[in-house]
Amino acid sequence: MKAYNDATRYFKVSMADINMYASNNTRLTGSLAFGLINFPFKYRIRSHGDGDFAGAFNFGAGLGYTFPKRKYRNATFSMITGYSISNTILDKSAVRRNEGDLVETNNYSAFSISIGPMVENNRVQAGLFFGTDLLSKINQERFGWKHQGKPWISIGIGYSIFSKQEATAEGSNKDVNKN
Template identity: 30%
Template sequence: MKTKIVLLFLLGWMEVMWGQESFNLRYRIYNQLGEYNLKKKIMKRYDSLSENEQKKIRNKYKIGDKLSIEDKIIIQNKETKVIREIIIDEKFFKNYKIDTIVSANIGNMEHGNVRIDKNKLLVNLLLKCGKSSPAYFYELENRKSPSLPFTSVTVSAITIPIKYRFKGKDGLGEEFSTAINGNLFLGYTYGKSTFFYQEEIETKVNTWKVTGGLLFGASSVKLDKSNSDPVPIDDHSLPPEYVDATKGLASIAIGITYSYNNINVGAFFGFDYAIGQHADLWKYNKKPWLGIGIGYKLFSF
């Protein structure tokens, strides 16, 4: 038995997961992510700055000095840059604004999406009551790896070419079956993404996730003497007759998969239901099976 389970596992590499799609992906966003603080950029007016900050600005921009400013204007539906010259006066300081980075406070935890931009992990929180939120970010440090957990609903198309069917009553033997099949796996996913930042190179994202859910599928089986009972005959003096036909199968199973980047490992426990005339003659109709596989996600839509 153990040998057959190992064989099933080794042969399970034939499983292929393709067309995997995640819906409602939500990262969990915190004010404090290890040693990283969630930050945001705000615009501060000149009159809200400290006296020392105002002094630095006035030392940089002297009253009466000329300053060239680049503006963008639309001419014949095309954006054009123009340079205009102004003279610095008190009105200039009254309208002066400066970008300032401050620590953010979003409460205990919020959900959102993330995107990498150079040395920043940009955060876009999910809308609440249609209200937009500021742009938040974590500032990444060289050769460090902050991690963010996430959840999602996952839909995957999966094939399970090898199934192990258990022993049963009345001398029903165990069986390994192979067949072409197509299955749809619907599940809930929990995972975590790690963002490894390397200065002047790139930010490498490694993601692991576990998905549990239901599998629905279709396949076929060829009935023969080895896997089916004979057709009932009233005249017991006649030899038994066996059906030689291919029957459709509907499958339902529960399963769990583990993924690390594009590598997938999955285990499924389910039942096959034969369809059509003489379906009940198939010995493994409505009997449990186990499928295990290792695969590589070829495509992601």
């Protein structure tokens, strides 16, 4: 066995060898996701098998986490929670009491909470969301809405206007010392 002293040794390696065999050591990190959320329809799940399919206006904020994107994938995956105000239409079949107080068009506001996965590819987004709607306490006590706190399912389709752009290796070195 040959013993080496603490002598410093230097090796000359060409840039061609470094470029051929070296790779970037990049750490994959996720990011915070934030945006506007809207569900074009909601399918209210019922245990009897007679679910309620409703389209209604709702508008709110989505907050979530975008998982790290691998270079060999085109799409990103996020888990989103949504908080919105929904327009809920009450009819006589959807309430338990005071049906006579309802007129033909009965629009009430409800607070919606949702969660679901979302996939984004080239700024186009699609997701599957589960949630629940809650009428105000006064309206719930008055009408006894059958869907209060019950689950619904919806899809979301969107387009990312403000998206993080990835810098290319060539583009990141251009125009650095322009002044």
